[in-house]
Amino acid sequence: MRFHYTFTDQMGRTVTLPHLPQRIVSLVPSQTELLFDLGLQDRLVGVTKFCIHPEEKVKEKHIIGGTKNFKLEVIDKLQPDLIIGNKEENYEEGIASLQEKYPVWMSDIYTLEDALEMISQIGQLTRTEAKAQELVQGIAAGFDVLQPVQPAIPTAYFIWRNPYMAVGNNNFIDHLLQRCGFCNVFANQPRYPEVSPEQLQATNPKLILLSSEPYPFQEKHFAEFQEMCPEAVIKVVDGEMFSWYGSRLLKAPAYLQEVVKEVKQGIAH
Structure with a gap:
């Protein structure tokens, strides 16, 4: 051949x-x-x-x-x-x-x-x-069987700290957020905008996702976000599952479905 x-x-x-x-x-x-x-x-x-x-x-x-x-x-x-x-x-x-x-x-x-x-x-x-x-x-x-949360949840997804950087539009993470039913509150921003505490408060997200990469967010960072957005549910997520676009995507739907399930439970409470 x-x-x-x-x-x-x-x-x-x-x-x-x-x-x-x-x-x-x-x-x-x-x-x-x-x-x-x-x-x-x-x-x-x-x-x-x-x-x-x-x-x-x-x-x-x-x-x-x-x-x-x-x-x-x-x-x-x-x-x-x-x-x-x-x-x-x-x-x-x-x-x-x-x-x-x-x-x-x-x-x-x-x-x-x-x-x-x-x-x-x-x-x-x-x-x-x-x-x-x-x-x-x-x-x-x-991905065909991934069930998004409904109605969509206003969500901020952070990739960096000092300065805070979030996910904006026109990138793969934003696409996967949409697939989960997480409505990106910074979707009108450039791809990875720097975000001030005031800007975050103004968007009033119900959900804040802290990525494990490239900045290694952990539960110890919850307090500073909770102070800015007392009503929001905050969760650390596996950044690879939201951003790696190779064969790791085989594992992503099951992981994302679990995140959706936990978020629904968290918001219900």
Whole structure:
């Protein structure tokens, strides 16, 4: 079966591969996990320091720096024949430098549909179509039965502290909030706005979700949010389940359904 050499990535750019990729570098944690789940462990040579799943297997790979500061000399030594990145998680200058030397395929994810398309396309790039379709179908089936809370609950989702940063619109977390029936009170803001206590109070959320990543929110932070919004239900959530758009999405619907259930109980009380 002849390998298809030319692909279009999710940023609309043409990516030409000289042959079936054998030396892949991944610049995005959720896509790294996907590559392992597609059975590409032996063809994946480089990952970022933030690529933490699957825990034991990523330790065997070369670290090429962070998602926003690549060690270009390390990547050069690895001589990749495919680099897989993401528009939001990586930085333009670094990607531009890599594109001068290597085939770079970029994802651009805003919705579940975008994520499923990314999984399918990486399956085509790497000749793992059957496994990719199995993942896509499993993820789609899980989200088909996710029951959102009704009526929608005004919700603030925080990703950072000092300064407070929340999730705005036009990003994957906002999309998953909507899927759960959580109406993002900052949906009229840029993608990740800084939020003052006064702004938070003005939106009057009934629910405040504190993400476990990138800032490691914990229950000890509840008091400061409760002081700003005494009536709100506050909950720490697994940030990976709301923001990772690779094969981890197989686990997300069951987790999100549990969050919806706990939130309904909390608000009822």
